[in-house]
Amino acid sequence: MAQISTADLYDERGHELQSVSLQFQNIGGLSGFSGPVRTVRCFQDNARLKELLSSPGDGAVLVIDGGGSLETALVGDVIGSLAVDNGWAGIIVNGAIRDRVALGTLPFGVKALGSNPAKSTKTGEGETDVPVEIGGVVFQPGATVWCDEDGILVES
Template sequence: MPLATADLYDERGDELDSLALQMHDVGGHVAFDGPVRTVRCHRDNALVKATLATPGEGAVLVVDGGGSLASALVGDVIAGSAVRNGWAGIIVHGAVRDRVAIGGLPIGVKALGSNPRTSAKAGVGEVDVPVEIAGVVFTPGKHVWADADGVLVER
């Protein structure tokens, strides 16, 4: 079990950024942490699916969907692939779908909300680039921690 984010912030606050954006806990694990990997995409989840189909080795995929709730970037099939491939979690600055099914999976998932609508599959976007969400930069390779209180990332 990762250290609680509140305790971690008390210990290392000046080394961490805190995501002030309020996100929903969707996955079966509320607390999770790992090295950051990223995907930047807008209403197109092909890169999310492809990335989570690779060995995660305990990493957390941060998906910058621009905050759009118009279509889901992660569903139960993609989240299940992430579990099988050893990812610790997924943080989605956008929507997910299949919330009940994802809630039964042994993975952490945080998202802005949900929408049953599927997204495009063209593969438009970028992988493993720094992404900024609500003023916080998530850089591939830095460490991220998430729990019921929120999300912290190394500066």
């Protein structure tokens, strides 16, 4: 299935979509990816998102609201590989990742604010499948999100 560009999609359906103005880096092996939204809100703790990415993704995109923190990484190569193995289309991380080179080899979409080799905690703090707001855009679980080199669009 061919990936439609976010620019073309916006031209067709702009009034139905929100565009994320926050500038994310393309890090994964796929720069274009889309799917239904699943969400995790966590701050410098990746236990919940690891648990979720260890379950069947069915082509979903996990939107991770890490509060924009770049102090610790929420996702690395081990968690990225779990996501690929479980059928996730990609992740959007409002925070940092690690293992940038390894993540770039995976057939998986990764957008993040940056990278940091420091590990996060693993206490299980956070919430799953709740609306999250990133860059003024609300991601509702179940909505469709589209990502490519131009940016991120989500259904209003």
